[in-house]
Amino acid sequence: MIQILRLLPVMIIGLLFVSCEKDDPIIPNEEELITTVVYTLVSDSAPTVTFEFKDLDGDGGNAPMITSGILQANTEYTGSLTLSNDSEDPSEDITSEITEEDDEHQFFFAVDGGLDLSIDYDDQDGDGNPIGLKTKATTGQAGTGNLTVTLRHEPTKSADGVSDGLIANAGGETDIEVTFIVTIE
Amino acid sequence: MVLGLALWHVELVGQSCLYRLTGQVVDQASRQPLEFATIMVMDEDLGEVTGQDGRFEINNLCSSHSYRLQVSHIGCEPQLVEVLLHSDTTIVIEMEHTSYKLEDVVVQGKSNDYSTEIGSNIQKEDIVHSSNENLSDLLSTIEGVSVLKSGSGISKPIVHGLFGNRIGILNNGIPQAGQQWGNDHAPEIDAFSADELTVVKGSSALAYAGTSLGSVVKVNMSKISQREGIHGQLNYIFQTNGLGHTGNIEIEEYKPQLAWRLKSTIKHIGDRKSPDYYLTNTGQREKNLSLQLEKTMFDHWQSTLYYSLFSTETGILRGAHVGNLTDLESAIGRSEPYFTSDEFSYSIAPPRQEVVHHLLKWQNKYFLKDNRWLEVNYGGQINSRKEFDVRRSGRSEFPAMRMKLWSHYFEQLYHQPIWKDGELKIGLQEMMLDNTNHPETGILPLIPDYRSYSGAGYALIEKSINQWFFDFGSRWSVKKMDVQAISRTLPREIEYFDHFFLQSAFSVGGRYHWMDGQESKLNLGFMKRPPEVNELYSFGLHQGVSGIEMGDPNLSMEESWKATLGHRWQQSSSWSINVVGYSQWVKNFIYLQPLNEYELTIRGAFPVFEYSQTNAHIYGLDADASWHLNTYHTVALTASIVRGDDIQNGNSLVYIPADNLTATYRYQLADHRRWQKSYIEIKGQYVFEQNRLDLDQDYLPPPPGYFLMGLELGSNLVIGGQRFNIHLDIQNLTNTKYRDYLNRQRYYADEVGINANLSLQYSF
Numbered sequence: 004m005i006q007i008l009r010l011l012p013v014m015i016i017g018l019l020f021v022s023c024e025k026d027d028p029i030i031p032n033e034e035e036l037i038t039t040v041v042y043t044l045v046s047d048s049a050p051t052v053t054f055e056f057k058d059l060d061g062d063g064g065n066a067p068m069i070t071s072g073i074l075q076a077n078t079e080y081t082g083s084l085t086l087s088n089d090s091e092d093p094s095e096d097i098t099s100e101i102t103e104e105d106d107e108h109q110f111f112f113a114v115d116g117g118l119d120l121s122i123d124y125d126d127q128d129g130d131g132n133p134i135g136l137k138t139k140a141t142t143g144q145a146g147t148g149n150l151t152v153t154l155r156h157e158p159t160k161s162a163d164g165v166s167d168g169l170i171a172n173a174g175g176e177t178d179i180e181v182t183f184i185v186t187i188e
Numbered sequence: 189m190v191l192g193l194a195l196w197h198v199e200l201v202g203q204s205c206l207y208r209l210t211g212q213v214v215d216q217a218s219r220q221p222l223e224f225a226t227i228m229v230m231d232e233d234l235g236e237v238t239g240q241d242g243r244f245e246i247n248n249l250c251s252s253h254s255y256r257l258q259v260s261h262i263g264c265e266p267q268l269v270e271v272l273l274h275s276d277t278t279i280v281i282e283m284e285h286t287s288y289k290l291e292d293v294v295v296q297g298k299s300n301d302y303s304t305e306i307g308s309n310i311q312k313e314d315i316v317h318s319s320n321e322n323l324s325d326l327l328s329t330i331e332g333v334s335v336l337k338s339g340s341g342i343s344k345p346i347v348h349g350l351f352g353n354r355i356g357i358l359n360n361g362i363p364q365a366g367q368q369w370g371n372d373h374a375p376e377i378d379a380f381s382a383d384e385l386t387v388v389k390g391s392s393a394l395a396y397a398g399t400s401l402g403s404v405v406k407v408n409m410s411k412i413s414q415r416e417g418i419h420g421q422l423n424y425i426f427q428t429n430g431l432g433h434t435g436n437i438e439i440e441e442y443k444p445q446l447a448w449r450l451k452s453t454i455k456h457i458g459d460r461k462s463p464d465y466y467l468t469n470t471g472q473r474e475k476n477l478s479l480q481l482e483k484t485m486f487d488h489w490q491s492t493l494y495y496s497l498f499s500t501e502t503g504i505l506r507g508a509h510v511g512n513l514t515d516l517e518s519a520i521g522r523s524e525p526y527f528t529s530d531e532f533s534y535s536i537a538p539p540r541q542e543v544v545h546h547l548l549k550w551q552n553k554y555f556l557k558d559n560r561w562l563e564v565n566y567g568g569q570i571n572s573r574k575e576f577d578v579r580r581s582g583r584s585e586f587p588a589m590r591m592k593l594w595s596h597y598f599e600q601l602y603h604q605p606i607w608k609d610g611e612l613k614i615g616l617q618e619m620m621l622d623n624t625n626h627p628e629t630g631i632l633p634l635i636p637d638y639r640s641y642s643g644a645g646y647a648l649i650e651k652s653i654n655q656w657f658f659d660f661g662s663r664w665s666v667k668k669m670d671v672q673a674i675s676r677t678l679p680r681e682i683e684y685f686d687h688f689f690l691q692s693a694f695s696v697g698g699r700y701h702w703m704d705g706q707e708s709k710l711n712l713g714f715m716k717r718p719p720e721v722n723e724l725y726s727f728g729l730h731q732g733v734s735g736i737e738m739g740d741p742n743l744s745m746e747e748s749w750k751a752t753l754g755h756r757w758q759q760s761s762s763w764s765i766n767v768v769g770y771s772q773w774v775k776n777f778i779y780l781q782p783l784n785e786y787e788l789t790i791r792g793a794f795p796v797f798e799y800s801q802t803n804a805h806i807y808g809l810d811a812d813a814s815w816h817l818n819t820y821h822t823v824a825l826t827a828s829i830v831r832g833d834d835i836q837n838g839n840s841l842v843y844i845p846a847d848n849l850t851a852t853y854r855y856q857l858a859d860h861r862r863w864q865k866s867y868i869e870i871k872g873q874y875v876f877e878q879n880r881l882d883l884d885q886d887y888l889p890p891p892p893g894y895f896l897m898g899l900e901l902g903s904n905l906v907i908g909g910q911r912f913n914i915h916l917d918i919q920n921l922t923n924t925k926y927r928d929y930l931n932r933q934r935y936y937a938d939e940v941g942i943n944a945n946l947s948l949q950y951s952f
Contacts, residue, residue, distance in 0.1 A: 025775060027671050028637040031627040031681045035583055037790055040935065061632065062736065062789045064676040090678060097614060100581045156511070157578065159526075175524040177511030180792030 010109035022066065036061050037097050038089045040181050042152060044072075044140055050066065052080070054150070056181040057092050070186040074120070074142050080139035082122065084110060084152070086179070087152025101154075109160060110179075111153040111170040118136040118148025119184055133168070145184045154179035204674030205250035209271060211279040213242045213259060215559070222283055225261040230268075249273055251293040256415075259283065292858075312383050312410075317902075317915045317947050319379040319818055320425040320434035320455065326379055327405060330387055331826040332768065332810035334845035337931040338372035339462045340940050341472045341502040343458030343543070345375075346930070347403035348770055349806040349830040349844050353720045354746075356400035359407050360494055360531050362549055363396070365595035365621055369635070369722035371932060375405075375544035376498050376571060378476035380423070380436045380453045381411035389752065389768065389810075394646050394661040394695050394713075395615060401717050402772065403749045409494070410483050412440050412447040421951040429943035430471070431532065432457030440480075447482040458534035459503075462938035463925045468529045471536045488556075494549040502543075503536035508580055508936040514937065520888060525937045538576040538584045550735045560604035569596040574734040589634060590626035592814040595619060610651035617644045617665075623721070632680075634728040636673035637722050642666065645690075657699040665691045667718050673725055685725075689718035689745055705759070711752040719743040723799045736787050737780060738798045746801075747775040764817040770808060777804035779834070779841065782884075806844075822854040831880070839882050844891070846878040846929055857903075866903035872896070878929040888935055893928035913949040918942065 038061065042054040052074055058067035074080070086097035101108045103126040112122040112135070122140045124133030135154075158175035160166060165173045213225040221242025221793045228235045229246060232255075249255065253273055260266035261283050269281055318326060324335045324343040335343040336351050347355055352947040357364040357375050366376045386406040388396070396404045413419075420439035426432070433456045440449035455474035460467045478496035485491065507525025510516045517524060548568045574587035598618045606612040621640045625633035644665030651658050671685040695713035702708070725739040750772040758764040781800035786793035808830035815823045827849045832841035850873045857866040878890040902915040923942040927934040 025622065025637070025639050025670070025672065028625060028633075028674060028681050029627040030674055031625075031630050031632065031680075033630055033632065035580060035630050040790065056790060058788075058790050060676060060678045060730060062676075062794075063787065065740075066677070067788055067790065104581060153514075156580065157527075174518075175511075175515075176509060177515050177791055178580070179790055180512055180514065181790060 022175050031129050032088060033061065034088065034095060036088050036090060037086050037179060039085075039087045039094075040152065040179055041085045042082060042088075042183070043085070044082050045073065046075070046078050048081045049075035049078050049080070054183040054185075056183070057089065059080065060101060061090070068129050069181075069183065071186070073186045073188055074140075076119075076142055076145050076187050080140040081125070082140045083134050084138075086154075096135065097140055101134070105134045105136075106132070106160070107157050108128055108134060109155055109165070109173065110138075111173065112138070112149055113151045113153070113170070114185070115151075116138070116148025117146055118150065119143030119146055119187060120148075120150065122150075122168075124166075130160070130161075132166050145187050147184065149182050150185045151180065151182045153177060202857075205248055207249045207273050208276045209246045209249055209255070209273065209279070210276070211244055211281060212540045213238050213244070213261065213281045213283055215283060220559075222261050225259060225281075225283065227281075228258045228260075230256040230258055233408075257281075267411070268415070270413070270415040315379060315382050315385065316421075316423055316436075316831050316949060317425075317917060318945060319423070319436065319453070320427055320432055320457070320945060320947075321379065323375055323377050323379045323382070323385075323407065327385060327387060331812050331828045331850075332389060332808070332830075333387055334828075334930055336843060337373060337928070338931070339505050339508065339931070339933045339937075340467060340470050341457075342372050342374045344368075344371070344373070345387075345405055346843070346845055347405065348389055348772070348808060349399055349627075349832045349841070350403060351843070353723070354401040354717065356396055356404040357407070358396055358404060359547060360409055360496075360545060360549055361551065361565065361599075362569070362597055363619065365569045365593060365597070366543075366545060366617075367573050367591065367593060368573045368724075369720050369881040372504075372541075372731055373543075373573070374502075376543055377407055378451075378453050378474070378478070378496070378498050379598075380438075381400075381409060381451060381476065381478050381496060382407045389770070394615065394715075395648060399716060401667065401746065401774065402713065402750045409478075409480060412442050412449050412480065414442050417441065419952060421949055423949050424946065425945055425947040427457065427943055427945045429861050429940055430457040430460045431534075432472075445483070449480040451478045451480075452476065455500075456534070459529075459532055460940045460943075461532070463923045463941035464938065465524045465528050466532060467505050467937055467940065468525075468527055468532070468533070469506040469537055469540070471503045471534055473498050473501040473536070485939065488554060490550070490551075490553045490555075492551040494551070496545075496547045498543075498545040498547075500543050501536055501540075502541045504539040504541070505535070505933055505937055506537070506539070506578075506935045509539045513794065514792060516887065520935050522936075526534075538578050538765075540576050540578070542574040542587075544570075544572045554656075556604075560602070560603070560645075563599070563601040563603075565597075565599040565601075567595075567599075569593075569595045569597075571595075583630065587626075587629055588631055589635070590629050591635075592620040592624050592626070594624075606649065607651060609653070610649065613646075613648040613650075613950075615646050616642075617646075619644070632674055632728070636671050638669060638671040638721055638725075640667060640669040640721075642668070646693075655701040655703075656776075656872040657701075659697045661691040661695045663691075663715075669721070669724060671721070676727060686742060687724070689716075691716040691718060692744065705757075708758045709752075709754040711746075711750075713942070715748050715750075717748070719745070719778055719799075726799075729794065735782075736794045736796045738796065740799045743778060743799060743801060744776050746777055749773045761816060763813070765813045766811065772806045774804045774806070776801040777834075777841075779804075802834050804832060804834055804841055806830065806841070807834045820856050820858075822852075822856070824852045824854070826850045839885065840880040842880065842881065842885060843930060846890070847876040849874045849876075862906050864904045864906060867901070869900040869902075871898035872899070875928065878937045890929040891927035891934055894924060894928075896924060896926075897921040905921070911951055913951070915945075915947040915949075917945040917947070919945070 022124050038059050040056045044052045052072040054072050055070040088095040114120050117125045125139050126137040155173050155175040156178045158173035162172040189301040215221045223240050225238040227244050238244045255271050257269045259281050322343050324345045327333050327345045328335045334346040337343040367373045388404040418441045423436040425434040436453045438451045453476040457472040460470045476498050482495040483491050506527035550566045553563045571593040573591050575589040577590040601615045603613050619642050624637050646663035648661035667689045669687040673683045675681050693715035697711040699709045724741050752770045754768040756766045780797040783796045787796050810828045811827040829847045832844035852871045854869040874895045899918045905912045920942050925938050
């Protein structure tokens with residue numbers, strides 16, 4: 004037993020860790036984050052309507068803020084989408100990133116709940132395929148429903164119906180999928 | 189395979205084979221003769237067991253022929269000794285006693301090897317044939333071991349229904365400090381570096397550091413064998429599926445003053461193919477290097493220095509990369525995955541992983557008088573992991589996750605005989621881990637920066653009484669964890685957390701040798717496992733399986749009781765049966781609970797999973813049987829059954845392997861001139877459907893059962909004294925289209941189709 008005790012100091016040496024204070028983690032610059040999606044509809048004959056989805060702290064944290072809007076019936080609107088990262092100061096423009104890689108991105112618009120709204124593409128990438136940053140929106144009769152805007156990264160734009168806005172065959176990954184409540188009066 | 193020189197004397201004519209080799213086996217430290225040591229003449233059907241005086245005698249050996257002897261003794265690492273005979277020769281073989289590990293229910297890397305002794309160089313043979321695969325895939329040939337896969341390139345072992353944080357992996361005696369918490373993080377170990385793979389399934393693994401709930405996977409490298417000159421081997425494996433090339437070189441030299449061994453492996457594999465389509469972006473690269481130095485000083489001090497570098501780049505099926513639930517749903521129903529290319533390619537694009545792992549080990553063993561020894565070891569590791577995603581604006585070049593994990597491990601062991609036929613082992617182990625995320629990702633890290641310190645002490649007592657062998661052990665450890673997390677709300681700030689855990693573990697085991705060669709083993713153990721960093725703090729979207737995973741900082745330790753009962757019948761050399769049954773209760777079992785709520789993000793709504801605790805019962809049975817009809821025909825059967833019940837929620841645990849059954853038939857051919865030890869083996873495996881899950885536990889019900897066939901041919905070619913080993917292994921012979929429940933990419937794609945591995949080896 005005494006022999007074991009004599010060995011103890013050897014064993015305890017290993018216990019002595021050289022440990023200094025660990026540096027604080029560096030908070031990454033979340034430049035890729037999209038916090039805000041704004042869909043602005045402008046018409047000559049009706050007031051401008053802005054739909055906004057804003058989630059400043061990204062996934063988790065506080066719940067996103069969603070602004071809905073009221074459209075005028077039987078009206079043609081010119082739609083434009085802007086994306087930004089407002090968690091940074093000054094805020095970062097993501098729309099230009101999409102424009103630079105327009106062949107790799109496409110927005111899709113889906114309406115449900117009997118909403119009488121049709122949205123057509125009004126822009127093209129270098130291959131003549133739609134992007135969806137610029138759109139023409141046409142309202143019909145009054146009603147309420149949901150408008151879902153989806154941004155796909157690396158969709159197969161050449162697949163059947165995709166250039167007409169059919170998302171089912173598009174593939175790719177979803178970068179944005181936001182839903183607004185739309186009322187037509 | 190044949191680690192060496194060989195039987196070329198058969199080719200020579202007129203050689204005299206009447207020589208005698210005699211010798212004595214002694215304990216290195218005490219010089220006491222060792223009884224019951226086994227001396228096998230490799231490549232010959234000759235063997236001897238030493239008598240009471242440690243002596244043995246082998247007759248009818250040929251002159252001018254170099255024989256390789258494998259010497260093994262209970263509690264010792266087997267040794268390879270080379271002897272060149274010119275006349276009757278007498279040698280003394282020194283064996284180094286490591287430890288008595290009889291108490292473990294040990295199943296070695298060869299499924300029909302029933303030796304209770306740890307370590308047998310035969311295993312290297314099976315490892316080498318299929319080292320183009322991952323380490324975990326090799327382990328899966330052991331009954332009771334399955335693999336959790338993320339596509340074809342990433343896999344991790346599941347032992348008795350448990351995996352990840354609950355399985356300890358010992359890389360050359362050092363607890364592997366990688367990012368083991370991730371289901372898509374494979375063990376960072378080169379399969380070629382292993383000379384022996386052991387899975388300790390019982391609960392008596394107290395001596396092994398790490399936080400396992402019982403089972404431990406040991407990857408061991410053998411000691412450099414005491415042979416004159418430079419020896420080694422060259423291996424090359426070609427695989428048809430993925431047009432993969434794997435090359436390996438091993439060189440070693442033994443000199444009494446310094447022995448060294450160098451190993452290096454290079455792997456280059458392209459896209460795998462399922463029966464109907466290419467699995468685009470499933471290529472793999474690997475570059476590994478290891479150096480081992482052994483030196484004995486002053487007769488009593490053995491020192492081993494080991495360094496290994498593992499580096500890999502693995503592609504992840506492009507079609508398995510999804511943005512949200514809608515993407516997942518549209519990917520599920522497809523006949524072939526999105527982004528499937530019509531052409532084969534070696535290129536690896538995002539999503540992909542890059543992992544580099546360094547291990548430095550310094551082992552010192554000091555022999556004291558009276559059969560006692562002291563061991564002081566250090567293991568340092570650096571694990572660097574980068575995961576790349578498909579990202580916007582050229583950011584795919586930057587990893588979406590980048591972490592560096594440093595670790596230091598110290599170990600002090602003391603070993604002495606106690607009472608009559610007893611052993612006492614005392615150990616202290618200290619470990620420090622330091623994980624740091626790199627901010628270049630531009631993404632909030634999935635798991636935070638942290639440091640953890642742990643210290644453990646254990647004592648094991650072993651004693652044999654006649655046909656009985658008993659062991660008793662206890663282990664106590666403390667763990668402190670300091671966490672530095674980044675807040676999820678704005679403004680981003682650093683939040684500090686700390687945790688302290690006191691763990692205890694006990695085990696008691698007994699083994700009984702029946703008169704007729706039967707053997708029974710019983711093991712009972714209690715152990716605790718503190719929650720890991722991912723279970724406490726992970727936060728983020730899980731790629732591939734759309735969901736937000738949240739850790740819970742208030743989790744308590746898991747407490748587990750495990751009972752293992754094993755029995756082995758062996759009737760001479762003609763047949764044997766081995767059965768292991770086990771039952772494990774885990775209180776506070778940590779699992780990912782679906783919260784049935786959705787978190788709204790800019791990419792849509794995601795289901796939320798939170799780490800929660802329940803009480804679980806995991807139990808099962810592993811069985812194998814083999815029957816040697818005669819020298820030529822061998823039939824073997826293995827089966828394993830695992831059940832995992834969540835007692836609290838009344839359903840089954842996820843990722844519990846389905847029942848499976850494997851049958852092999854092997855035909856050993858008679859030696860034909862230059863072709864020696866040739867064989868043909870046919871293998872059939874049936875994996876049942878995992879039908880115990882509720883529908884709401886997964887996006888898709890588990891896939892149906894499947895049957896796979898395999899064919900293996902092997903032979904040794906001897907030309908002019910040079911020995912080559914040729915081995916052909918055809919997997920999924922019928923090119924069956926199937927999906928496996930334990931592959932996390934089963935939502936997206938079929939498993940790989942037919943593949944043939946052609947392996948060539950040259951030993952020198």
